[in-house]
Amino acid sequence: MLKLYGAAAPMRSQLLKLAISRSNVWRYQRSIKTSYSFYSTETVPTTPTSHTVSPIPLSIGEIQTPQLLEYKNYYQNLQQTLRDLPNEVCDQSTALVTLHKRLGLPKEFTTALLSRCLTCRSSNLPTTLPSTQNIKLHKKNYSNQQRDNYGLNIFGKNLLTFQTVKYLLDKYPRLPTPVLNVAVNAYISDEVLASIVKSWGVESETQSVMERFLRNEPADVTLGKLRYFNNLKRISDGVECISKLNFSETAAYSLVIRSVIATLWTIDEKLATRFIDDHILVGRKLDIARLFEFEQPTRELARLCERENLKRPVSRLMAESGRLSKSPVFIVGVFSGEEKLGEGFGASLKEAKAKAASDALMKWYCYQPTKDPNQKTVIDPGTVIV
Amino acid sequence: MVVKGITNRFSIARNGYGESFIHPCRKIIIQYCNWGGSSQGIRDFLVSERLNGIASRHKQIEFEVIKKSGHPVITGFYNNGRNKPICVRNMDPIEINKKLEILMNSSGDILRRWTKNDNVRSLNKSVRGIWSPFHGNTTPSL
Helix, strand or coil: CCCEEECHHHHHHHHHHHHHHHEECCCCCCCCCEEEEEEECCCCCCCCCCCCCCCCCCCCCCCCCCCHHHHHHHHHHHHHCCCCCCCHHHCHHHHHHHHHHHHHHCCCCCHHHHHHHEECHHCCEEEECCCCCCCCCCHHHHHCCCCCCCCHHHHHHHHHHHHHHHHHHHCCCCHHHHHHHHHHHHCHHHHHHHHHHHHHCCCCCCCCCCHHHHHCCCCHCCCCCCCCCCCCCEEEECCCCCCCCCCCHHHHHHHHHHHHHHHHHHHHHHHHHHHHHHHCCCCCEEHHHEEEECCCCHHHHHHHHHHHCCEEEEEEEEEEECCCCCEEEEEEEECCCEEEEEEECCCCHHHHHHHHHHHHHHHHHHHCCCCCCCCCCCCCCCCCCC | CCEEEEECCCCCCCCCCCCCCCCCEEEEEEEEEECCHHHHHHHHHHHHCHHHHHHHHHHHHHEEEEEECCCCCEEEEEEEEEEEEECCCCCCHHHHHHHHHHHCCCCCCCCCCCEEEEEECCCCCCCCCCCCCCCCCCCCCC
């Protein structure tokens, strides 16, 4: 691997020539220390002059060609790197280093750990190359030594659920259970988490090992991408390999953020909670009031007032306009004794009345306590049962 | 139980609202030709120290230099999945630097022409509320 550091200024024009002659790619920001480097053909084999493109690697025992041997070397090198995730190689990956910077992760969170967060169990490459006669991919062919995000994901998922429920109940102590469940889902469902990870600029590895070999791509490029599918077989011409190991892109993306949270927690608990707040809870907007749906608002409000020892709610017409016209407007307020609980408008008296009751209920359920430490903690007696 | 929760409502992203801001530009590819005269400026740019400085100042952006025949192109890749290519043929290093700045500072969104009255865009409701003829002082004063 040829590396050129910032101090090697006189070599720059020479380097340009080198890059030109080998038509290589120059990558900046491979590691935090080095300014730039570009890869040469020392660790990876050269592009074969003639090759047969096959989605499934052929068994080496049957056919022996220099190209196949090169491919085998490439495959094993890649597999070794993915299994061990060496720090030196991870620091070389521009995608990993820049992602680390973009997220502002601490130094203890190494690029190797970040790469592990991007490795799903389904990306595990088979240890033995399947033969041409038997192209079944047996489960026993897969090693369990790969460092993946399986365990981190489980830990991260529990942490995330706990933090989200805590955040919501701190903010809205009277939130009814069905709405709470929906709100938790609105914050941490797979779709939302996947969209967050995509907004970090994480790409997924979509190319097969053969394609990567033909492009002469070093292993560190793969390390910086999300690996969730067994890329041994590629999708082409509408034909797709469906196996138990395969799962959706959305699910794979959501694994990344959960494992990042779990890894942060192992470094420092506060870092993890802050990360969750910044990226998932406080950093995103959710209008809780839009998650409510009332079936019988007036009846529910009456039961609530009864339970809380308030006077029976009475709806009163407060203002109206154009009763006999095409578009009438009624403003109805719902009162408990002298106190106004809620107000609603509508094109009919019935609609305005229902809206007023919904408004009053919403004010009860979406109550937010002040952050005053002297205030007593609110213990919700539960949702109203009609 | 009468209260129901409405599903399929998701939280909306507000980049930079918390203490985290994710830079929208994730990658810039600089494509140059070693032969063509239109690439002279970008060749000068690459040989000079400029890119080193830019890369060290923007550690969150990945830079890649590719040799390919044809006019030189710099392309920015953004977190929203879009990319922006800018052809930099016959440009001198200073002009190329300006184009790079444009790519690095862009959000990756398509260019829109906002109308004059569209200065404030917010997910939040108006603090003052919507004016209603039925509320407040209903008797007009002359």
